[in-house]
Amino acid sequence: KFTLANRVQSLTPSTTLAITAKAKELKDNGVDVIGLGAGEPDFNTPVHILEAAKNSMDEGFTKYTPSGGLPALKKAIIEKTSRDQGINYAPNEVIVTNGAKHGLFTLFQVLLNEGDEVIIPTPYWVSYPEQVKLAEGTPIYLEGKEENQFKITPDQLKSVITEKTRAVIINSPSNPTGMLYTADELKAIGEICLAHNILIISDEIYEKLVYGAEKHVSIAELSKELREQTIIINGVSKSHSMTGWRIGYALGNREIIGAMTDLASHSTSNPTTTSQYASIAAYNGSQESVEEMRQSFESRLNSVIDTINSIPGFHCLKPQGAFYLFPNVAQAAKLTGYASVDDFAKALLEEANVAVIPGSGFGANDYIRLSYATSLAQFEKALDRIHKFVEEKV
Ligand code: PLP
Numbered sequence: 001k002f003t004l005a006n007r008v009q010s011l012t013p014s015t016t017l018a019i020t021a022k023a024k025e026l027k028d029n030g031v032d033v034i035g036l037g038a039g040e041p042d043f044n045t046p047v048h049i050l051e052a053a054k055n056s057m058d059e060g061f062t063k064y065t066p067s068g069g070l071p072a073l074k075k076a077i078i079e080k081t082s083r084d085q086g087i088n089y090a091p092n093e094v095i096v097t098n099g100a101k102h103g104l105f106t107l108f109q110v111l112l113n114e115g116d117e118v119i120i121p122t123p124y125w126v127s128y129p130e131q132v133k134l135a136e137g138t139p140i141y142l143e144g145k146e147e148n149q150f151k152i153t154p155d156q157l158k159s160v161i162t163e164k165t166r167a168v169i170i171n172s173p174s175n176p177t178g179m180l181y182t183a184d185e186l187k188a189i190g191e192i193c194l195a196h197n198i199l200i201i202s203d204e205i206y207e208k209l210v211y212g213a214e215k216h217v218s219i220a221e222l223s224k225e226l227r228e229q230t231i232i233i234n235g236v237s238k239s240h241s242m243t244g245w246r247i248g249y250a251l252g253n254r255e256i257i258g259a260m261t262d263l264a265s266h267s268t269s270n271p272t273t274t275s276q277y278a279s280i281a282a283y284n285g286s287q288e289s290v291e292e293m294r295q296s297f298e299s300r301l302n303s304v305i306d307t308i309n310s311i312p313g314f315h316c317l318k319p320q321g322a323f324y325l326f327p328n329v330a331q332a333a334k335l336t337g338y339a340s341v342d343d344f345a346k347a348l349l350e351e352a353n354v355a356v357i358p359g360s361g362f363g364a365n366d367y368i369r370l371s372y373a374t375s376l377a378q379f380e381k382a383l384d385r386i387h388k389f390v391e392e393k394v
Helices: 015-028 047-058 071-084 099-111 127-134 154-160 183-195 224-229 254-267 273-284 288-309 330-335 341-351 376-393
Strands: 094-097 117-122 138-143 165-171 199-203 230-235 248-251 368-371
Touching: 015 341, 047 273, 071 094, 071 248, 071 273, 094 099, 094 254, 099 127, 099 199, 099 230, 099 248, 099 254, 117 127, 127 138, 138 154, 154 183, 165 183, 183 199, 183 224, 199 224, 224 230, 248 254, 288 376, 330 341, 330 376, 341 368, 341 376
Parallel strands: 117 138, 117 165, 165 199, 199 230
Antiparallel strands: 094 248, 230 248
């Protein structure tokens, strides 16, 4: 009876949905499914943050806030960025958004005209292409090759730049690969972006989840020019285990941030007030729990990386951040007689009862994504099931 707008008719539903729905159906039928699809930390939000949220409600702070966020939260974000990245921003260079995801959505809305191109390195986070398309932009995919740790090179970047290129997305550490760009790599990419006036969108949502001797570097901290050329996207979701609170932020050019704020004033009005008070405590309070959660993820990663590589036909680079493993399983799919990794992932769910996300959703068909934001015992049990499944079929 009703015709939907063209813009949503071409939307690709999140690939994780099909698997999640199927996993739920199996669970409802009493099957013991282990879900490794989660995109969120499995810890509760730290207690001092919960307390701050409760106190703000008791004190009556339950009304609208400025569209761009509470001044006290902007101040906390500015101080966090000065502390961690060594970069200074003014309040009109900051917008608090309803999660990092809506920050990105708003950014593309204010940045793109029809046909404007955004360079998206693959494997990518599922929402980038859809958000670019919703803003009438054109995603230009650039393959981050496994032999280069899934990262794009400066030469690759140069080869896809056109008159219509407006922005490039850098997601470090990456979802789904967990890879991290070094300062030198970022500098080389940054120089090209400066030369061609391409906006750098730096999605740093996994900034706090970095392992081993690695250190997170923001491209914006490398020079004054790169700070001007970059919009940083970040938030409390992954760092403080606050995915459900929906608080993120964008930092950068005041005209862009201003336009995003104007758009927010007509769309969201403001990010949830209680969540903003919680986030002030997240950034101003002790960061001990952030570090504890990071250590927990790191020890899980170190416990499972060899086990996953011992599964026949699996090859997994050791991630340097985030909480995902992204093994190449093309060989395993072939060995076990499946025509594609999608079919292999479907069989893992139906026969081994382990839910993983096929890489096709991230623009990388030979891979699967497993999230270790789950207890080590469950994760090890899942790997054991996968191992047995593959061995029996080979
Ligand atoms: N960017 C990346 C790479 C992500 O993986 C996610 C969440 O999965 C987000 C952004 C969105 O974060 P938020 O929950 O703050 O919207």
